[in-house]
Amino acid sequence: MTSFYKAGGERCGVAARPRRLVVRASPEPGESLWGWAIRLAGTNGYDSAYAIKSLVARASLGAGDGNYSGSYAQLINASHDDFARYFPDCRSAFWNGGELGIPHFYFSPQPKVCPVCLSEKAILKSVWGLKIWRYCPEHSCELISTCPFCAKPLVANRRGVTHCGNRLCDGNLSECVGGPTAAGIARIVGVLGDVAAGRWREQLSGLPRCFRSASLLDIVQLIFILSRPLLRVKNDSPSADVERERLAITEVALSDWPAGYHDYLERVRSTRFANIKYPTSGKSYIEKELPFIYRALLYGHTRISPEILRVFKHELACYAETRMPLALDSRFVITGEPSRWMTLQRAARELGFSRHKAKRAGREGAINIVAVPLLGKTRRFVERDHFKKCTDSRDAQMTEADYRVAHGLLPARSVKKLLRVGYPTIAALIEGGYIKTLPHRGRSWLCAASIEHLLSRLAEITIPMKPGCARVEICQTSCISSAKLTDVIECALAGKMSLNKKGSARRGLRRFWVVKDDLRRLFPEVLADFYTVEQAAQFVGLSGCSFRAVVRGGLLRFTPSPKNRGRRMFTRNELAAFGRRCVSSAELAAAYSVTKRKIFMELSASSARIDGLGQFRFWLRGRATALLDRKFRRLGSTNSRVVGQRGQK
Ligand SMILES: [Zn+2]
Ligand SMILES: [Zn+2]
Structure with missing residues (x-):
């Protein structure tokens, strides 16, 4: 140090050990300590700013107290306060922007200057050292880091503020111009400028109020946190202007708050992070989906102010609740607030x-x-x-029994006994709104009052029974018509159908009867020409079992009922054709007045036999009668029985 001081001092002809500089000037607001040193070195005839630095180092070394700000103040005979901001912790200064309170890794060693700012006021600003400070917010131009006169990069050690540092270059940096600000980052650059100047304007609309008190460190850290996940995958292309990209990403994320932030998170989620080393195994779902940003907000050792961090966490939780169904309950983990x-x-x-x-x-x-x-x-x-x-609710605290007593409720089991109906009917009545239900602790209970109301309403509209009319219980109406119980009740209550009462009150719904003819008129069976299984069996003169065996054996075609797909319907023509084609052992035995065994003995080896019906014996009518006619005497026509059955009905 001493040798350097001597060399500088003797070469420039300044007296040895000067405690005061000849030309004195205090640092301007926003000026960096290094910029001030360059300025003073130039005006006082020193070769470089290092000479000023060594003067101070020597003075404070002599004093032995390490009071740098005092030594600097002594140098220009100024107040101690002018330099206090450069030494917040009374240690040696970070010469390029240490007073901003921003960690040094956010600064780049390559100097940059705004030529327009230099032409207005010849000082070097601290913020120019920041990596992301690529554009001047005041003049909307790009900072220059390469001298336009000699095409060499600017260096820190130079003889004047407006000089590029190349000894052979005589260019004045304040006389050139920088390029315009790139598209899509004007607003975030404006925010940076405002925050650095300590004011706030609505550059990005809708930002929460806490941003008004944001510091430059907050904004710089936010820019780095937000841009990190998206830049990771883009670093493959070395030509990309990383800092401009950072600003563009942040501007999009902060615009139209919070829609822009949500879109930004969506973009991070849709980015594939396969080619980077970020271990996601064992991590929560939301962390796998939003790497970096989730960790940075939750566990990152950032110095972002807690208010701003809270806003970002809150919006992340809102995003998870609206767009990440798998992380619905993550609000507690993210913000510590109870989750919805x-x-x-x-x-x-x-x-x-x-x-x-x-x-x-x-x-x-x-x-x-x-x-x-x-x-x-x-x-x-x-x-x-x-x-x-x-x-x-108070009800939830009650026991089951108390709740039932308080609200007059019955379980479905009791209602089944009371009304003398099955569970499906009760379900239909509940669905039809005739019986009301109340849920309690996961069980449904039926209101006794609504059941009583239904029974009394039905009892009111009953009329005395007329003799000579066929009737049916209202629970059985679906057997002879297409009406369901609820249809019948609805019709009866609307006065379209008369209701008769029979028996005591203990018989529940089964004491109400309706006239069959009324029922068939209002709810006719599906089609007049079709027969149900029972009707069809009666039509061809067979028992239910043998008729079903015939259908199973494929001797008779059926049509599914249009109303109830499981129900089989038979046409009259099909049944008649079956009657003409086939005949049962029982019918033959009756016709020839012999036992069924004898019929079987005669026909089992003949061509009249039909196989595949199990224990039921059916024969081809024409061949069987031809064979049997030779052996036995026929009592009557076998065909007459078929027609007769239907005729009797
Ligand atoms: Zn400028
Ligand atoms: Zn130059």
Whole structure:
């Protein structure tokens, strides 16, 4: 140091050990310490700023107290406060932008200058050293890092503020111009300029209020955090202007808050991170989907102000709730606030339910369950507000028995006995709105009052029975017509059908009867020309068992019922054709007045035999009668029976 000082001092002809500089000037606001040193070195005739630096180092070494700001102040006979900002922790200064309080790795060693700023005021600003400060927010131009006169990069050690550092170059940097600001980053550059100048304008609309008090460090760190995941995959192309890309990504993420941020997260999710080393095994779903950004916000040792960090976490949680169904309940993990959603398992635990009971409660609408499929398994979530309503109500605290007594409820089992009907009928009555239900702890209960109301309404409209009319219970109406119980009740209550009462009140719904003719008129069977299995069996004169065997054996075609697909219907023509073609052993035995055994002995080896019907014996009518006529005497026509059966009805 001493030798350098001597060399500089003697060469420039300044007296030895000067404690004061001849030309004195305090640092300007925003000026870097190095810029100030270059400025003073130039005006005082020193060769470089290092001479100024060594003067101070020597002085403070002599004092032995390490009071750098005092030594600098002594140099220009100024106040100690003028330099205090450069030495926040009373240690040696970071000469290029140390007073900004931003870690040194956000600065680049390559100097940059705004020529327009230089022409207005010949000082070197601290913020120019930042990596992302590629554009001047005031003049909307690009900073220059290469001298336009000698085409060499600017260097730190130079003889003047407007000089490029090349000894052979005489160009004045304040006389040149930088390129224009690139498209798509003007607003974020403006925000940077405003924050550095300590003011706030609505450059990016809709940003939360906490951004108004943001520091330059906050914005710089945000730019690096937000751009990191998307730049990782782009670094393959070395020509890419990384800093400009950073600014562009941040501007998109911060514009139209929070829509821009959500779109940014969507973009990060859709980026494939296969070619980078980021271990995701064992990480949570949301961390796998949003690498870097999730870790940076949650665990990153950033010095971003807590308010801004909270805003970003809050929006991340909102994004997860709206667009990541698998991470519905992640708000608690991200922000520490209670999540709007929780897993069904947890909800069931808090309610004191078993898993099955909780699922049933979900099916019955007592709690609102959202199911999300995940790799073959299904995750189920419950909305906390809904769940809270379910648990907060007084009813939920009651025991089952108390609740039933308080609301006059019956289980379906008792209603079944009371009404003398089956569970499907009860379900139909509930669906039709005739019986009201109340859910409690995952079970449905039936209101006794609504059942009583239904029975009394039906009892009111009954009229005395007229003799000589065929009737049917209202629970049996579907056997002879297409009407269901609810249809009949609806018609009866609307006055379209008369209702008769028979028996005591204990018989439930079965004491109400309707006239068959009324029923057939209002709800006719599907088609007049079709026969049900029972009717068809009667038509061809067979028992139900043997008729079904005939259908199974394929001797008779059937048509599915248009109303009830499981029900088989038979046309009259088909049945008549079957009657003409086939005949049973029983019918032949009756016609010839012999035993069925004898018929079998005669015909089993003949061509009249029909196989594939199991124990039931059927024969081809023409061949069988021809064979039997030779052996026995026929009592009457075998065909007459078929016609006769239908005629009797
Ligand atoms: Zn400028
Ligand atoms: Zn030059």
